[in-house]
Amino acid sequence: AYDTLGESGLQHSLNEPDCVGIFTNAELLPVVARVLEHTPSVKIVIYDGEPSSKVLDELKSKREDLHLYHIDALRELGRGKPIDPSRAPTSDLTACIMYTSGTTGAPKGVVITHGNLIASVAAIYEHLGHLLSSQDTFLAYLPLAHILEFIVELGLYFVGMTIGYGRVKTLTDSSVRNCKGDLREFQPSIMVGVPAVWETIRKGILSKVHSSGTLKKNVFSGALAVKKANIPGLKQAVDSVVFNAVRQQTGGRLRFGLTGGAALSKETQEFLHLALVTMVTGYGMTESCGMCAIMPPEFHQFGSVGAPMPSVEIKLLDVPDAGYLSTNNIPQGEVCIRGPSVIKGYYKRDDLNNDESIFTKDGWMRTGDVGQFNSDGTLTLVDRYVSSSPYSRSCLTSVLGLRTS
Numbered sequence: 001a002y003d004t005l006g007e008s009g010l011q012h013s014l015n016e017p018d019c020v021g022i023f024t025n026a027e028l029l030p031v032v033a034r035v036l037e038h039t040p041s042v043k044i045v046i047y048d049g050e051p052s053s054k055v056l057d058e059l060k061s062k063r064e065d066l067h068l069y070h071i072d073a074l075r076e077l078g079r080g081k082p083i084d085p086s087r088a089p090t091s092d093l094t095a096c097i098m099y100t101s102g103t104t105g106a107p108k109g110v111v112i113t114h115g116n117l118i119a120s121v122a123a124i125y126e127h128l129g130h131l132l133s134s135q136d137t138f139l140a141y142l143p144l145a146h147i148l149e150f151i152v153e154l155g156l157y158f159v160g161m162t163i164g165y166g167r168v169k170t171l172t173d174s175s176v177r178n179c180k181g182d183l184r185e186f187q188p189s190i191m192v193g194v195p196a197v198w199e200t201i202r203k204g205i206l207s208k209v210h211s212s213g214t215l216k217k218n219v220f221s222g223a224l225a226v227k228k229a230n231i232p233g234l235k236q237a238v239d240s241v242v243f244n245a246v247r248q249q250t251g252g253r254l255r256f257g258l259t260g261g262a263a264l265s266k267e268t269q270e271f272l273h274l275a276l277v278t279m280v281t282g283y284g285m286t287e288s289c290g291m292c293a294i295m296p297p298e299f300h301q302f303g304s305v306g307a308p309m310p311s312v313e314i315k316l317l318d319v320p321d322a323g324y325l326s327t328n329n330i331p332q333g334e335v336c337i338r339g340p341s342v343i344k345g346y347y348k349r350d351d352l353n354n355d356e357s358i359f360t361k362d363g364w365m366r367t368g369d370v371g372q373f374n375s376d377g378t379l380t381l382v383d384r385y386v387s388s389s390p391y392s393r394s395c396l397t398s399v400l401g402l403r404t405s
Contacts, residue, residue: 007031009107013099014039016109016348023071026051029059036062043067046074091115097347098147100286109347110286117154119340120289123311124155127294128280131256132190134160139188141166147286148260152192164188168197172204172249187251191277194261195268198279202268205246205275227274246275256280256297260290266302273300282306283381287365291341293379304378311341315364316371319385324370332372334385336364 010031014022018041024032026049033055036042045059048071059068069077089095095114099107125132138156140163142149156163166182173181183191193201209220223238247254254277259269264281273279282294283305292314295306308314316333318325324332342365345353352358359365370383 007035009099009101011035011038012106013097013109014042017097020044021046023047025049026055029055033058033062036066044069046071089114091118098145098150098286108349108352110343111345111347112289112343116289116341116343117151119311120151120291121155121158123291123309123341124151125158126310127307128296129159131297132156132159132161134162136189136255137162137164137186137253138190138192139164139166139182139186140192141168141171141182142192142194142261146261147284147290148192148194151290152258156190161190171197172201174204183250184248185251187253189253189255190258191250191254192258192260195259195264198257198259198264198272199268201250201276202271205249224271224274228270243275247277250276260284270302283369283379284309285367287343288312288337288339289341289343291339292335292337295378299378301378304374304380307378309341312337312339314371314379316373317366319370322370322383322385324383324385328372330372330374332370332382335367335369335371335379335381336360337367338363338365 013019014035015038019039020041021044022032022042023046026047029045029047029051032045036059043065044067046069056068060066091114093114094111095117096112097109098112099109101107132155136156136159138152138161140149140153144150144153153163164182164186166186170176171182173184175181179185209217220242223242226234226238227243244252256278257272257276258280260282264279269279269281278297278300280295280297282292284290284292291309291312293306293308295301295304299307315336316324316326316331317336318327318333324334326333345359357366368385369381370385371379371381374380
């Protein structure tokens with residue numbers, strides 16, 4: 001949560017639901033020490049890694065009733081304990097409360113049920129299952145406090161895929177010493193990234209090309225033009241001769257990449273699509289468990305966020321003052337969603353849950369984004385509509401289909 005909300009947001013997300021425990025990494029324990037002074041409900045801190053004795057002593061000094069456990073010690077405590085069948089979840093039971101930063105005010109607690117998650121995993125499998133295999137490998141490095149990483153990992157576990165865990169700071173060879181970066185070492189076949197990561201990869205590729213001399217730079221530019229023109233024969237040649245070296249920098253096994261968390265520029269998306277790997281884009285938000293629309297690779301096109309996911313209905317609500325109407329030649333309007341992946345409301349926020357500019361009485365959630373349905377049934381986002389509601393909910397982005405509000 002600290003990665004996505006910052007220190008004040010973390011404090012809020014611990015206090016509002018009266019959290020009793022935290023699990024975190026050793027390097028973030030100093031942050032926990034600072035937050036503990038303002039989070040009286042927290043009694044247990046579980047951590048991995050190897051923190052210094054100074055940090056542990058600082059934590060212990062904050063509160064006498066605080067219990068500190070290394071993850072290995074916790075495993076030992078639980079080893080051999082019987083499973084309590086009464087704790088089996090039901091579909092309407094809360095699975096987690098995921099806090100989103102929003103655009104104004106304190107973070108909002110998105111109440112996600114087990115039913116929401118099961119529907120979303122099923123939707124991923126129905127929509128993209130033909131592309132996913134237990135033989136694939138996935139490199140995870142984004143925080144699980146982000147709906148993109150959370151739902152992707154659940155979906156890939158369901159498929160039986162091998163998942164390796166890395167870090168943003170150790171992804172590439174240039175960020176480590178005397179060893180390979182996570183990408184080249186693990187050689188993932190599927191990768192998810194936020195725009196900042198994909199932009200870094202693009203800049204890294206171009207930096208190498210520009211430093212390799214005028215001839216190689218011209219060859220690379222020509223290969224991009226050939227690939228973009230989709231010239232039979234030549235396309236396969238430039239793939240194997242020119243772009244193979246580029247792909248080796250990410251391990252050489254990538255089959256497709258997923259982008260999410262914010263909008264990825266068309267320029268970067270097209271560049272990576274041509275030089276590195278097929279990019280999958282889409283649209284979603286924390287409030288829909290990342291579900292809304294996804295563009296499968298075999299139907300790839302730029303501009304559209306894809307076809308509706310099986311677990312979400314989409315309708316367009318007229319915005320007359322802006323000229324976005326469902327009766328236009330190309331139907332347009334505010335994107336409204338409902339379905340088993342969509343939440344029923346926010347934690348302790350009746351002011352928002354009872355606001356019909358957000359949740360309508362007939363079950364629709366208004367996203368505030370303006371979209372249009374194209375002739376092939378895909379959805380394109382064209383604008384951001386801010387209604388009279390004091391709550392500004394989201395920003396335009398692209399994803400596996402994931403957008404966070």
